[in-house]
Amino acid sequence: MCAAMKMVKDAHPFAILAMDVLPEHLHAIWRLPPDDADYPLRWSLIKAGFSRWLTKSEHIRASHQTKRELGIWQRRYWEHQIRDEIDLVRHVDYIHYNPVKHGRVTHPVDWPHSTLHGFIDPGMAASN
Structure with missing residues (x-):
């Protein structure tokens, strides 16, 4: 990725x-x-670039095959334009808490695949 x-x-x-x-x-x-x-x-290019590096061993549904797609990606994504600083902080917090919400870890800091660690290092967020 x-x-x-x-x-x-x-x-x-x-x-x-x-x-x-x-x-x-x-x-x-x-x-x-x-x-x-x-x-x-940008999303299209990221998805295509990432998909090229995957092993082609997964089962691909016919609906994806006709569009030359792998089954890994949703066709859609949701976007939200950040309105102000409060909205930005709220969405950053949501993103960093997401691994906890989905039961992957107990504390956000325990998830290694997050930008939270960049916020903690310079002292921008608490580490627990």
């Missing part, structure tokens, strides 16, 4: 403000350059 995301970021810049990756889904908050709101292009 990291390699695919880096390739897309190099070609179509964006900043990752918060993110966590769980086995069955991920959440991310991005900041795109001014006058650029092309989330769909």
Whole structure:
């Protein structure tokens, strides 16, 4: 996932403000350059890039085969435009708490695939 995301970021810049990756889904908050709101292009390229590195051993449903898709990705995603600083903080907290919500860990800090660790290191969040 990291390699695919880096390739897309190099070609179509964006900043990752918060993110966590769980086995069955991920959440991310991005900041795109001014006058650029092309989330769909970036997600499409990330999904395609990541999928190319997967072993082609999974069963792929006919509906995915006709569209040349693997079964790993949902066709849709949900986006929300952050309205203000309070909304940003609320969504960052939601993302970082998500592994606990889904029963993966007891404390958000225990999930290794989260940007929470970048918030803790510089003292931006509590570690427990």
